[in-house]
Amino acid sequence: MQSAGCRLCKIAREARGESTDGLADETHVHINSAGCEGKATTVMAAHHSIWRHLYDSMHAAQKPKSKLKFVTLDKESNMSMLWRREEFPRICSKKELAEKAQDIEVTMPVKQSQETRYNLDPGSFFENRF
Numbered sequence: 001m002q003s004a005g006c007r008l009c010k011i012a013r014e015a016r017g018e019s020t021d022g023l024a025d026e027t028h029v030h031i032n033s034a035g036c037e038g039k040a041t042t043v044m045a046a047h048h049s050i051w052r053h054l055y056d057s058m059h060a061a062q063k064p065k066s067k068l069k070f071v072t073l074d075k076e077s078n079m080s081m082l083w084r085r086e087e088f089p090r091i092c093s094k095k096e097l098a099e100k101a102q103d104i105e106v107t108m109p110v111k112q113s114q115e116t117r118y119n120l121d122p123g124s125f126f127e128n129r130f
């Protein structure tokens with residue numbers, strides 16, 4: 001049976017006053033992903049919580065001689081935050097990193113759930129990630 005579209009996405013779009021055209025199918029995978037507009041905040045919070053737990057566990061198990069350094073152990077950091085730290089610009093400039101990441105990302109297909117945002121402004125779609 002064909003889905004009429006995800007009810008959670010529909011509610012989120014209606015709350016934002018956006019069109020409900022092209023809703024994703026309401027599948028188990030969809031509603032448990034950050035791609036579901038109605039569940040994205042919850043799914044991302046769970047994701048971040050799990051990563052924090054993993055970072056803490058890996059850090060606790062780290063041997064004293066290890067050369068690994070956990071750069072986001074105390075808090076989440078995006079690329080802009082990391083590149084404010086002294087050691088990162090020594091590796092490469094943030095601009096070089098963004099250009100290389102964009103070179104790779106443009107080869108990846110855009111998800112159907114992100115097409116509207118991508119088509120609106122393809123340039124900022126990639127720039128906003130950093």
Ligand SMILES: [Zn+2]
Binds near residue numbers: 010037039
């Ligand atoms: Zn959804």
